[in-house]
Amino acid sequence: MTGVQAACDIPIPSSQYIFNVPSWQAQNFSCTGPPEVFAIRPSPGKGLGAFVTRSLEPGTLIMQEAPLIKVYPPEIRDGVGYPLDTIQRLVREAFEALSEDGKAEILALSAHIFPHETTAADYDPLLPIFRSNSFNTGDFFGLFPKVARINHSCRPNTAYYWNERLRKRVVYATRRVEEGEELSLSYIPLLHTKADRELRLNQYGFKCTCEVCSAAANDIMVSDQRREQIRRAIYDLESELTVEVPADKATRRKAQKQAEESLKLLRLVEEEELAVYYAQVYRIAALSHARLEKWEPATIWAHKSYQLRQMADEQSQETIEMKILTSRFIESWNEDLRNKSMKSGRPRN
Numbered sequence: 492m493t494g495v496q497a498a499c500d501i502p503i504p505s506s507q508y509i510f511n512v513p514s515w516q517a518q519n520f521s522c523t524g525p526p527e528v529f530a531i532r533p534s535p536g537k538g539l540g541a542f543v544t545r546s547l548e549p550g551t552l553i554m555q556e557a558p559l560i561k562v563y564p565p566e567i568r569d570g571v572g573y574p575l576d577t578i579q580r581l582v583r584e585a586f587e588a589l590s591e592d593g594k595a596e597i598l599a600l601s602a603h604i605f606p607h608e609t610t611a612a613d614y615d616p617l618l619p620i621f622r623s624n625s626f627n628t629g630d631f632f633g634l635f636p637k638v639a640r641i642n643h644s645c646r647p648n649t650a651y652y653w654n655e656r657l658r659k660r661v662v663y664a665t666r667r668v669e670e671g672e673e674l675s676l677s678y679i680p681l682l683h684t685k686a687d688r689e690l691r692l693n694q695y696g697f698k699c700t701c702e703v704c705s706a707a708a709n710d711i712m713v714s715d716q717r718r719e720q721i722r723r724a725i726y727d728l729e730s731e732l733t734v735e736v737p738a739d740k741a742t743r744r745k746a747q748k749q750a751e752e753s754l755k756l757l758r759l760v761e762e763e764e765l766a767v768y769y770a771q772v773y774r775i776a777a778l779s780h781a782r783l784e785k786w787e788p789a790t791i792w793a794h795k796s797y798q799l800r801q802m803a804d805e806q807s808q809e810t811i812e813m814k815i816l817t818s819r820f821i822e823s824w825n826e827d828l829r830n831k832s833m834k835s836g837r838p839r840n
């Protein structure tokens with residue numbers, strides 16, 4: 492029996508509580524959560540930013556926030572994008588329903604205003620605030636005032652996702668973040684060249700000054716090439732991912748090539764330090780090796796992917812998938828070893 496199980500087995504009498512809470516306090520009790528791990532202060536050239544107050548390990552939860560304003564976008568008009576007039580009206584309606592404190596929180600957010608906007612007859616200052624700070628959860632556009640203080644980087648140290656169970660946007664560290672370092676996340680897909688990323692960031696009205704975009708010309712060229720290669724490799728490998736054992740020699744040769752490509756992809760993502768993609772590429776490497784019945788590397792990559800996915804969200808479909816795959820690969824690996832030892836006539840302990 493392990494120490495953990497032993498500790499859990501200690502019977503705790505149900506009538507005993509650590510604190511004796513008077514009933515009036517219990518009614519008024521609300522959980523404020525642990526102290527924040529960041530502070531908001533000026534970030535040179537970027538307005539305000541969020542800076543960590545102590546070093547964070549990968550996977551540390553940084554923020555969990557419910558949207559203060561939520562707007563369900565109407566259908567996109569073909570080739571035109573979202574109808575701005577409708578979005579503007581919906582944002583205004585949601586804003587008017589807020590408390591005075593909520594309104595003040597929204598109005599304090601930064602916004603980039605395009606010159607043509609202020610001259611429009613129905614100009615509403617809420618629209619640039621919304622455009623500069625809102626996130627698309629896939630279901631709706633939401634304004635999350637705390638998350639909105641995190642600046643963009645093309646090599647971010649955090650990732651975020653919409654947690655459907657909590658109905659909150661969750662931000663967590665994807666790598667170690669040192670005390671005093673600024674938190675960053677990505678507003679756009681990152682597997683594009685600097686020029687393409689610039690075009691996408693235009694909608695937020697700023698030119699990115701992150702470490703990748705302000706590097707020397709040669710480093711930018713190398714980074715651009717790597718990102719293009721990573722994008723292509725992810726697309727190619729993911730579109731053919733299967734755990735079916737190759738039925739003939741030609742398919743086996745192709746599967747072998749794919750396993751090699753999956754390791755090259757891993758190296759590229761690590762060289763580019765795109766921690767937000769690690770879980771995805773570990774999964775590709777795991778499945779590519781499982782197909783060849785190379786259970787040891789398949790298990791190692793699957794477990795790495797599982798660990799990262801689990802840091803983000805223990806109960807997501809992606810995490811559960813990697814947990815199941817890891818245990819299946821371990822089983823196959825054990826079976827493989829048993830078969831080999833039977834063949835060699837040496838029993839395995």
Ligand SMILES: C[S@@+](CC[C@H](N)C(=O)[O-])C[C@H]1O[C@@H](n2cnc3c(N)ncnc32)[C@H](O)[C@@H]1O
Pocket residue numbers: 536537538539540600601602603623624639640641642643644695696697698699700701
């Ligand atoms: C969502 S807000 C981020 C918080 C903002 N800095 C503030 O003061 O509240 C987005 C705005 O921050 C600035 N910003 C964010 N990331 C940046 C970056 N990588 N380079 C330059 N400016 C950036 C831009 O002005 C952008 O419109």
